[in-house]
Amino acid sequence: xxxxxxxxxxxxxxxxxxxxxxxxxxxxxxxxxxxxxxxxxxxxxxxxxxxxxxxxxxxxxxxxxxxxxxxxxxxxxxxxxxxxxxxxxxxxxxxxxxxxxxxxxxxxxxxxxxxxxxxxxxxxxxxxxxxxxxxxxxxxxxxxxxxxxxxxxxxxxxxxxxxxxxxxxxxxxxxxxxxxxxxxxxxxxxxxxxxxxxxxxxxxxxxxxxxxxxxxxxxxxxxxxxxxxxxxxxxxxxxxxxxxxxxxxxxxxxxxxxxxxxxxxxxxxxxxxxxxxxxxxxxxxxxxxxxxxxxxxxxxxxxxxxxxxxxxxxxxxxxxxxxxxxxxxxxxxxxxxxxxxxxxxxxxxxxxxxxxxxxxxxxxxxxxxxxxxxxx
Amino acid sequence: xxxxxxxxxxxxxxxxxxxxxxxxxxxxxxxxxxxxxxxxxxxxxxxxxxxxxxxxxxxxxxxxxxxxxxxxxxxxxxxxxxxxxxxxxxxxxxxxxxxxxxxxxxxxxxxxxxxxxxxxxxxxxxxxxxxxxxxxxxxxxxxxxxxxxxxxxxxxxxxxxxxxxxxxxxxxxxxxxxxxxxxxxxxxxxxxxxxxxxxxxxxxxxxxxxxxxxxxxxxxxxxxxxxxxxxxxxxxxxxxxxxxxxxxxxxxxxxxxxxxxxxxxxxxxxxxxxxxxxxxxxxxxxxxxxxxxxxxxxxxxxxxxxxxxxxxxxxxxxxxxxxxxxxxxx
Numbered sequence: 089x090x091x092x093x094x095x096x097x098x099x100x101x102x103x104x105x106x107x108x109x110x111x112x113x114x115x116x117x118x119x120x121x122x123x124x125x126x127x128x129x130x131x132x133x134x135x136x137x138x139x140x141x142x143x144x145x146x147x148x149x150x151x152x153x154x155x156x157x158x159x160x161x162x163x164x165x166x167x168x169x170x171x172x173x174x175x176x177x178x179x180x181x182x183x184x185x186x187x188x189x190x191x192x193x194x195x196x197x198x199x200x201x202x203x204x205x206x207x208x209x210x211x212x213x214x215x216x217x218x219x220x221x222x223x224x225x226x227x228x229x230x231x232x233x234x235x236x237x238x239x240x241x242x243x244x245x246x247x248x249x250x251x252x253x254x255x256x257x258x259x260x261x262x263x264x265x266x267x268x269x270x271x272x273x274x275x276x277x278x279x280x281x282x283x284x285x286x287x288x289x290x291x292x293x294x295x296x297x298x299x300x301x302x303x304x305x306x307x308x309x310x311x312x313x314x315x316x317x318x319x320x321x322x323x324x325x326x327x328x329x330x331x332x333x334x335x336x337x338x339x340x341x342x343x344x345x346x347x348x349x350x351x352x353x354x355x356x357x358x359x360x361x362x363x364x365x366x367x368x369x370x371x372x373x374x375x376x377x378x379x380x381x382x383x384x385x386x387x388x389x390x391x392x393x394x395x396x397x398x399x400x401x402x403x404x405x406x407x408x409x410x411x412x413x414x415x416x417x418x419x420x421x422x423x424x425x426x427x428x429x430x431x432x433x434x435x436x437x438x439x440x441x442x443x444x445x446x447x448x449x450x451x452x453x454x455x456x457x458x459x460x461x462x463x464x
Numbered sequence: 465x466x467x468x469x470x471x472x473x474x475x476x477x478x479x480x481x482x483x484x485x486x487x488x489x490x491x492x493x494x495x496x497x498x499x500x501x502x503x504x505x506x507x508x509x510x511x512x513x514x515x516x517x518x519x520x521x522x523x524x525x526x527x528x529x530x531x532x533x534x535x536x537x538x539x540x541x542x543x544x545x546x547x548x549x550x551x552x553x554x555x556x557x558x559x560x561x562x563x564x565x566x567x568x569x570x571x572x573x574x575x576x577x578x579x580x581x582x583x584x585x586x587x588x589x590x591x592x593x594x595x596x597x598x599x600x601x602x603x604x605x606x607x608x609x610x611x612x613x614x615x616x617x618x619x620x621x622x623x624x625x626x627x628x629x630x631x632x633x634x635x636x637x638x639x640x641x642x643x644x645x646x647x648x649x650x651x652x653x654x655x656x657x658x659x660x661x662x663x664x665x666x667x668x669x670x671x672x673x674x675x676x677x678x679x680x681x682x683x684x685x686x687x688x689x690x691x692x693x694x695x696x697x698x699x700x701x702x703x704x705x706x707x708x709x710x711x712x713x714x715x716x717x718x719x720x721x722x723x724x725x726x727x728x729x730x731x732x733x734x735x736x737x738x739x740x741x742x743x744x745x746x747x748x749x750x751x752x753x754x755x756x757x758x759x760x761x762x763x764x765x766x767x768x769x770x771x772x773x774x775x776x777x778x779x780x781x782x783x784x785x786x787x788x789x790x791x792x793x794x
């Protein structure tokens with residue numbers, strides 16, 4: 089498969105892993121944060137940690153938009169869909185995220201009309217096909233998915249569609265990275281930068297990280313070779329005492345970002361003064377809301393939203409895991425009360441949540457260092 | 465819905481509710497068919513309901529699945545299907561052409577598989593229930609001689625064999641629903657695996673420990689069930705598992721793992737190491753078995769789990785399916 093197989097080529101992977109071993113200074117302990125949930129998933133899926141030396145530690149960042157969504161927002165969205173006239177449409181990743189009264193899938197089992205869509209334009213198609221019903225699209229995601237939501241709302245406006253609205257939970261990545269760096273319990277050496285967000289925002293928005301914080305960042309692709317090469321680039325910068333923004337994912341990410349996408353976002357959205365992030369608290373200017381010109385397609389203004397604030401169970405340590413302070417298995421509930429089948433927090437449900445990735449791929453391996461020598 | 469998906473929730477439902485109440489004090493591990501005695505004559509019996517949507521799809525239809533699925537459950541339990549009985553639940557208003565097409569499909573599939581359909585029953589429910597039609601088939605068969613299948617007989621060093629490429633059926637169905645703007649040159653793999661099973665039994669019968677057809681929940685779920693039942697570990701070599709490019713591509717795009725996708729024309733077998741070569745050769749030589757592969761082996765660790773190794777020394781644990789496969793968002 090083009091663009092996949094070349095970046096998984098076993099010999100190249102092995103050689104790049106050897107280069108990492110050569111570059112890693114045995115006297116140093118490296119703490120590299122991968123911001124994006126997609127990278128967390130890739131690390132576990134491809135078993136990349138097995139290829140890294142002991143003194144390189146990968147810390148999982150908060151780049152999973154499902155994971156950082158507070159439970160109250162899910163409850164708000166579901167309460168809007170309780171009206172039998174409403175169809176609740178969302179990405180598959182949202183379906184098992186627990187709200188206070190159950191996940192969207194559980195609501196579906198109780199009779200609510202809940203549909204999985206693969207893009208916001210599918211939700212618009214649903215609205216066209218069901219003129220007597222109202223379709224509400226529960227929008228989540230960083231800048232990666234916000235442009236397609238924006239374009240869909242522009243289309244809805246242009247076509248004068250009255251039976252479609254968006255419940256907007258889009259968030260932006262830079263404030264999340266800032267919150268991590270401002271956190272007193274954080275000690276990071278460098279960042280593996282988000283790949284898909286950067287296709288929209290480009291690489292410039294990361295320049296303050298290298299200027300103000302002197303931490304290298306390499307924007308990375310998602311295949312094994314992409315991530316390993318990014319680690320090579322970071323190790324070289326750290327070895328040479330440098331701090332710059334580099335783009336490893338050049339085949340997809342343009343340095344200046346995607347102007348058309350950014351224009352669409354600016355047309356439909358503006359920044360909320362503040363927004364609550366699970367685990368990170370309230371962060372100012374970190375999330376998008378729908379502009380007045382599109383109020384008619386903003387579910388929060390079309391309907392009255394309860395505005396529920398639900399606190400996480402006290403024992404759940406989602407916040408610390410999100411910030412990378414705790415590893416998933418260090419949370420008291422991990423693998424016991426909180427598993428993929430009955431998750432307490434979204435980090436265990438979302439395919440990009442660090443707890444789910446760790447649980448699905450890693451935790452039972454922890455005792456078996458011998459396997460690799462047997463099967464090598 | 466998760467309770468019907470074939471993964472963890474399904475297993476809990478069966479083990480927690482059905483088995484204790486229906487199967488009494490039996491300590492036998494749950495298999496694909498029951499081997500019982502009727503008037504002293506050993507007989508295998510199994511039943512399955514088919515609720516696929518859409519009814520027709522590239523490579524087959526619900527009627528074919530209903531025949532092949534039951535024939536296959538008997539085959540992997542070590543029995544040759546002889547007779548089927550069928551029950552239809554039909555939605556009022558179902559066009560008669562559709563019903564006739566499925567009945568013909570069943571008759572054809574039964575002829576190809578060498579089974580008789582001996583009796584049937586039909587019920588009609590109101591419009592809006594039964595999603596056009598549900599079909600249940602119950603099959604009885606004669607146990608094959610010279611084999612004794614039991615997960616508890618599995619030993620470290622045994623080899624895991626797979627009869628052919630995985631994921632074709634599940635992805636075909638997903639695409640046939642038309643909800644995704646995705647096209648692929650794919651067909652369901654529905655077929656009777658009995659001839660391949662018979663070839664395997666002829667070549668490696670004494671060394672054959674266990675078989676299963678990886679339907680809902682896929683290869684990963686079936687092998688996790690085995691690992692749990694035998695208390696040993698299973699190590700799969702990712703690059704040895706046959707997957708068609710179209711399936712791989714669709715899975716990449718949707719964030720699905722081929723190891724969790726349903727199959728309707730494949731089976732897994734565990735064979736003692738000294739019989740492994742004879743087994744795989746027999747499969748490769750039999751019609752329809754050209755793509756069969758040895759995909760892994762039984763190991764001490766990870767006890768009760770399945771480990772997948774990559775071609776460059778990385779590895780990951782793969783669990784049973786939880787819920788229904790859901791694609792990623794970004």
